[in-house]
Amino acid sequence: MAPELDAVLADFESAPHAERVLGRTFHRGVLHGHRAVAVIAGIGKTAVAATTTLLIDRYAVERVVLVGAAGGVGAAVSLGDVVVATELVHHDLDARPIFPRYQVPALGAARLATDAALSGLAIAAAQDFVARDAGRSAAVVGGLVLSGDRFMGARAIRGLRRRFPDGLAVEMEGAAVAQVCIEAGTPCAIVRSISDDGDADAFRAFLAEDCGRYAAGIVRRMLAAID
Secondary structure: OHHHHHHHHOOEOOOOEEEEEOOEEEEEEEEOOEEEEEOOOOOOHHHHHHHHHHHHHOOOOOOEEEEEEEEEOOOOOOOOOEEEEEEEEEOOOOOOOOOOOOOEOOOOEOOEEOOHHHHHHHHHHHHHHHHHOOOOOOOEEEEEEEEOOOOOOHHHHHHHHHHOOOEEEEEOOHHHHHHHHHHHOOOEEEEEEEEEOOOHHHHHHHHHHOHHHHHHHHHHHHHHOOO
16 A cells, blocks of 8 residues: 555665556666565455566566555464465355365465465564564564455454464455466565454554555565575
8 A cells, every 4th residue: 555655665776767557656666776666556356466467477577575464363463463474365265166165266276375485585574673673562473364355344354263263364465466476487475464453443543654664674674685
């Protein structure tokens, strides 16, 4: 979202070149010594799939990193924690009886893995950010992130806990990014800061106060670790 993009753009070495494509503004430049493209991914799986496809096909990116907020699902996950996805599920995908519930037909799998090396960099970057700059006591965990095209309130999150006992966070985009990247053979990492537990007011407050700091701080450390 805009506060996250603005925080990342402020770290570019000079004003990035902006290009408008299919209703999206892509910002190209040098970020912490690396050629980079920054863009608002969009809300929902269709929007983010289109954005990810453009990044890979038009801009030939070598890695995709999605950063943003998410609702907490795991009982041990709290506001301000960071979840780095090791795998993702479309929690609203159900093509039964043709395919098993949650399975992506084109991939023959329900759980979509992120790139282990890039996700490892993200975990290390988030741990350093939390230790130095988060401004609160927070944890960094890796595991299952759930994606679906709806904002999940507290009652819906309780339902997710029953269906996915190992689920850590829920959001609206990550599984679509992972699916496109798997199909394209492009490494991806999905980094989610826990903004709420189904409370829309808590989400808006976290977005205004913290999301930009989290996004820029974690991306900065990830790029510093890439040769």
